[in-house]
Structures are given as structure tokens and as C-alpha cells.
Amino acid sequence: MTNTQNAVAVMALLLLSSCQSAAPPPAPVAELQEQAEVVETPVETIDYLTQGKQQGYEAAVAAQTAVDDHWKDVSAHWDLAIASLGQVPTDSPDYATAQAKIVEYTANRDVAAERYRAYQVKAAAPVPAPQAPRDTGKSSDQSLEEKMALIDGLPGRESTYARLLDQVDAKCTQNRAEIGDIAARSVEVAAQYGHRTNILDMLEGGHIATRNTDFQFDCVEIFSLIVTTMDAQ
Structure with missing residues (x-):
């Protein structure tokens, strides 16, 4: 081998050696996979x-x-x-x-x-006890009518009926908001049938367009009280 050939061979070896020392070592496969999987997760905000x-x-x-x-x-x-x-x-x-x-x-x-x-x-709250049924006065209607028949023969009976009608009219006025224009109807019946018929009609509810049964019972109580008082006189 000539000197020139030797020199070329030495230079080739030197170049090959320098290239091999400059190249970085390959990264492990696991490390490359971890880098690929790392993804930045956005922070979730709540509205x-x-x-x-x-x-x-x-x-x-x-x-x-x-x-x-x-x-x-x-x-x-x-x-x-x-x-x-x-x-x-x-x-x-x-x-x-x-x-x-x-x-x-x-x-x-x-x-x-x-x-x-x-x-x-x-x-x-405690449940209220049931109240006893109210006395309707129906059982005393017949005796009341008999008492009023006796009053027909008493002196001053017209003034007695007038007082009854006054009390009924006052009761009607008191309950006007609940039962309507009963006071006016009582006057109409009184004019058509007379005082006594008016009172009996009020008791029976036959000619009075009442929508409140309690009112009819109250009228019975008023009449019963006055008639009983007259019987005691």
C-alpha cells in the first residue's frame, strides 16, 4: 500500500469515528410512548x-x-x-x-x-269534636200553628203580628248578604196573604225563596219565643 493510500484510509477512519460519537443514543420505546400520551386536559368551569x-x-x-x-x-x-x-x-x-x-x-x-x-x-291542631245536630224546630211546627190559631182570638193580635214581622225583617236584614232579598219577599207575602199566612209561610218556607236553612230555623225560634211568651201572659 502506498503512502497516499494509507493517508486516505486513515482519514476515512477518522471521519467514521467522529460521526459515530456525535449521534445521540436512541430513546427507549417506553419513554416515547409516555411522551405521546401526555395531553394537557382543559380545566372544566361550572356556570x-x-x-x-x-x-x-x-x-x-x-x-x-x-x-x-x-x-x-x-x-x-x-x-x-x-x-x-x-x-x-x-x-x-x-x-x-x-x-x-x-x-x-x-x-x-x-x-x-x-x-x-x-x-x-x-x-x-286538635280536630274539633263533632257538634250535635241543630234543633230545626220541625217537631214543634204543629203546636206552634195551634198556638197561633189561639192568638187569632186574642185582643191586639194585629200588633202582635206586627212585632213578629219587625223581628223577622230585622233578622232578614242581618242575614241579607247570605240569603238575598228575603225581607222584601216577606213584605210581598204579607200583602198578598195577610200577616198570619205570612208567618206560617215563613215557617214552612213555601213562599220565601230562602237559600239558607239556618235562617228558617232562626225564624222558627223567634216565633216560638214570642208565642210562648204570649201564652204565659
Whole structure:
């Protein structure tokens, strides 16, 4: 081998050696896989204003049909909405709106809570004992008519009937809002049938368009009291 050939061979060896030392070692396969799997996960944010409004809407819908103990659930719905709105950060552009909604929802919650408390008081109240049936006076109608027949022969009976009609008219006026224009009807019957017939018609309800049975019973009591008083005289 000539000197020139030797020199070329040495230079080739040097170049090959330098290239091999400069190349980085290959990365392990596991490390490459980890780098490929690392993905930046975005931070999920909750829109507390929208969430609170939705819960408030659900509370308002529930309140439309709430009765008795349902108001407890309505109050709880408002509490959920208020809690969500309270999560809106102070530096959020929705903060002022959330605070205004909190005031509104708190008032609604208080109303629901008050209605639930009223239901609790009502439910805890003792059940009143059933009242005895009211005496209708029907059993004494016949004896009353007989007594009035006896009055026909007494002196001053017209003034007696006048006093009866005055008391009936006063009773009608007192109950006018409940039974309608009964006072006017009693005057019409009196003009058509006379005092005695008017009183008996009032007792039987035959010519008086009354819608209140208790009123008819009250009239019977008035007549019975006056007739009994006259019998005692």
C-alpha cells in the first residue's frame, strides 16, 4: 500500500469515528410512548349563574301546584338555587346578577317556608269534636200553628203580628248578604196573604225563596219565643 493510500484510509477512519460519537443514543420505546400520551386536559368551569337560574325555575314551577307539606320541597329547591348562585366568584361579570337573584330567591324561599310552617301548625291542631245536630224546630211546627190559631182570638193580635214581622225583617236584614232579598219577599207575602199566612209561610218556607236553612230555623225560634211568651201572659 502506498503512502497516499494509507493517508486516505486513515482519514476515512477518522471521519467514521467522529460521526459515530456525535449521534445521540436512541430513546427507549417506553419513554416515547409516555411522551405521546401526555395531553394537557382543559380545566372544566361550572356556570353557577345558569345552574342557579335553572334551579330557581324548577322551584317556581313546583310552587305553582304546592299544597300542605309540598312547601317543604319548594323551600329546599330555592335553597339549592341560592347555594349555586353563591358560588359565582366575586371577580366574575355575573356576580352582580347572581347577588340580585339571591335576594329574589331568598324572598321566595321565605314565603314557601312560612306556608310550610302554617301547614305544620294546622296539622298539629286538635280536630274539633263533632257538634250535635241543630234543633230545626220541625217537631214543634204543629203546636206552634195551634198556638197561633189561639192568638187569632186574642185582643191586639194585629200588633202582635206586627212585632213578629219587625223581628223577622230585622233578622232578614242581618242575614241579607247570605240569603238575598228575603225581607222584601216577606213584605210581598204579607200583602198578598195577610200577616198570619205570612208567618206560617215563613215557617214552612213555601213562599220565601230562602237559600239558607239556618235562617228558617232562626225564624222558627223567634216565633216560638214570642208565642210562648204570649201564652204565659
